[in-house]
Every structure is written in C-alpha cells, then in structure tokens.
Amino acid sequence: MYELIKVNDKTFYIDCPAKIGVYQAGENEVYLIDAGSDKDAGRKVRQILEKNEWTLKGILNTHSNADHIGGNAYLSRNTGCPVFTDGIEAAFTEHPILEPSFLYGGYPFKDLRHKFLMAQESETRGFDDPDYPKEVKVIPLPGHFFDMVGFRTPDDTVFLADCISSKETLDKYGISFIYDVEKHLETLDKVENMEAKFFVPAHAPAGERVKELAAYNRDKVYEAAEKIKNICAEPKNFEEILKRVFDEYNMQLTFEQYVLIGSTVRSYLAWMKDKGEMQAEINDNMLFWRK
Incomplete structure (x- = not known):
C-alpha cells in the first residue's frame, strides 16, 4: 500500500x-x-x-x-x-x-x-x-x-x-x-x-x-434501476424502499450506508420519475413511490 x-x-x-x-x-x-x-x-x-x-x-x-x-x-x-x-x-x-x-x-x-x-x-x-x-x-x-x-x-x-x-x-x-x-x-x-x-x-x-x-x-x-422499480410495484415510502434495497443486495445498514445508499436511491427515484417510469404521490401526509 x-x-x-x-x-x-x-x-x-x-x-x-x-x-x-x-x-x-x-x-x-x-x-x-x-x-x-x-x-x-x-x-x-x-x-x-x-x-x-x-x-x-x-x-x-x-x-x-x-x-x-x-x-x-x-x-x-x-x-x-x-x-x-x-x-x-x-x-x-x-x-x-x-x-x-x-x-x-x-x-x-x-x-x-x-x-x-x-x-x-x-x-x-x-x-x-x-x-x-x-x-x-x-x-x-x-x-x-x-x-x-x-x-x-x-x-x-x-x-x-x-x-x-x-x-x-x-x-x-x-x-x-x-x-x-x-x-x-x-x-x-x-x-x-x-x-x-x-x-x-x-x-x-x-x-x-x-x-x-x-x-x-x-x-x-x-x-439497480430495475430492482428499485420492482420494489415499487406497489406504492412504498422511502424507508421501505431503502430497506428492500439493502435486503436485495445483502448489505448491512449503518449510519454511513444509510446516507450514501439512501442518497443514491433518491437519485434513482428522481431520475426514473423525470423519465416517466416512476410516480410519486402523497397520501395521508406520506410520500409514496410507485412504478
């Protein structure tokens, strides 16, 4: 090294x-x-x-x-x-x-x-x-x-x-x-x-x-984009999506990974929403994402 x-x-x-x-x-x-x-x-x-x-x-x-x-x-x-x-x-x-x-x-x-x-x-x-x-x-x-x-x-x-x-x-x-x-x-x-x-x-x-x-x-x-879309086949809030991403990739959540991967997942969601592949909706004062 x-x-x-x-x-x-x-x-x-x-x-x-x-x-x-x-x-x-x-x-x-x-x-x-x-x-x-x-x-x-x-x-x-x-x-x-x-x-x-x-x-x-x-x-x-x-x-x-x-x-x-x-x-x-x-x-x-x-x-x-x-x-x-x-x-x-x-x-x-x-x-x-x-x-x-x-x-x-x-x-x-x-x-x-x-x-x-x-x-x-x-x-x-x-x-x-x-x-x-x-x-x-x-x-x-x-x-x-x-x-x-x-x-x-x-x-x-x-x-x-x-x-x-x-x-x-x-x-x-x-x-x-x-x-x-x-x-x-x-x-x-x-x-x-x-x-x-x-x-x-x-x-x-x-x-x-x-x-x-x-x-x-x-x-x-x-x-990764396909995994996130599949996770969102039914409406899910961000924390549910993030947990599923960690589970799908067999990763262990830490404070550092929460912000790094969390920020990345938000970027994927924004990218796919702008392309018309993801919907965002607010229900009962919660933001949900759906393919």
Whole structure:
C-alpha cells in the first residue's frame, strides 16, 4: 500500500484506497491528482515526495469526497502548495460540512461528522488560476458527484476519479454511490469511447483498457434501476424502499450506508420519475413511490 508506480514518462500513481496521481512537471517538481483520505495519507505521500526529492507544486482535486481531499490540509500546510478545484467541488472542499449535510439532508448528527464523510477544510483556486499547470487537461466527468473531473497528463495518462468502480466492488455491493444518474450514464458513455495510453481509475485497476469495465458499470446502473422499480410495484415510502434495497443486495445498514445508499436511491427515484417510469404521490401526509 502507498507504492509509487510509474506508468508513463512523466506520470505515476500511488497505489492506495483512492489512487493518487503524480505528474512530474519538471525535474524536481510534481503535482498531485487528489491527496488521499486524511492527514495520515498526506504524511505517507509526503514521505514519497521527500524520498524522490520532489517539490510539491500543487494538488489537483477530481472532486470533493473526503477520501480524495482529506490529505489536502496536511500537504498544503506543510508544503505551502495550492489546491486546485472548481465549481461546487470548491465549495465542498472549503466547507466540508456540506458533504455530510447534503447526504443526510439536514444538519448531520455526530456519527456522520467524521473523516470518512467530512475532510478538513482547505483553501482552493480554480482551474483558470495562472498557477494551474495548463498542460494537464481537465476532463468533465459529472454524475458520481456534482462537478467531478478527470485529468489527462501530457504523456496521455487519464485519471478517471470515481466514474467507474471495479468489477469486484460492483459484484460485492451491487449498487454504488451516484449523485446524478443521467449524467453518470453520459460519463460512462464518454469513458467507454475514450482513447489514452493508460487509465487510472481511483477505485478500479489501472491499465490500458477501460471500455469493458465502463460497460459493466452501466449494466449495474440499469440492474439497480430495475430492482428499485420492482420494489415499487406497489406504492412504498422511502424507508421501505431503502430497506428492500439493502435486503436485495445483502448489505448491512449503518449510519454511513444509510446516507450514501439512501442518497443514491433518491437519485434513482428522481431520475426514473423525470423519465416517466416512476410516480410519486402523497397520501395521508406520506410520500409514496410507485412504478
């Protein structure tokens, strides 16, 4: 874990739970793509940088989920490097309470205010900032989160953030976190047709091909949608639907899974309602969903 792997002339990644990219911009200057989950991850990354005698010039964040920005604060504080992100992701990075608040749908109780869902805050700059390395191309990859992006380095390595999950993860859990199902499917179409020398997804094996895995991720989205529609053959309220989803996928409910999968199920319901495949109705002061 936290092994530095070289994939092209100037591009590396650090193998860890959410892969961290390293782009070598000069002989001794590098940029990170994401920063790990917390200060401990940041400390391990810093040790790798020092071992290679690299100066950290900046952190490029793909999106603001805590496992990708948790190392920002430690690394920027100890190296003075800027953090680059944009749009809604910048707001979540500067105000991390937004992530558990968004997922819960209100002020999150204490069990949700921890590093898994809420990173330390860090100041950010936009991708249009003069100090952003313009040779690293920003690739919009919305769906999993609001304004998630990937990056293409000059030696044609593409970092895909969280837009695809590994086959093993999908087979184990069946349903993965998605904010906007329609945008997520559009992103999977884009990735399936993308060309590059090498691909580095954050939570799937890195390699030269990604087409088949993108298609498998799409299949799992439609499979989850069908399960939810079948659950709603008769009118059900949200809590009933969520319980059935957990039962169908043999998952155990926890506070974290309640907000992550709960938010995802709401996104599926909204997507299918907008397509005319799901109805929402209020009866006796309760909201019910029906196929």
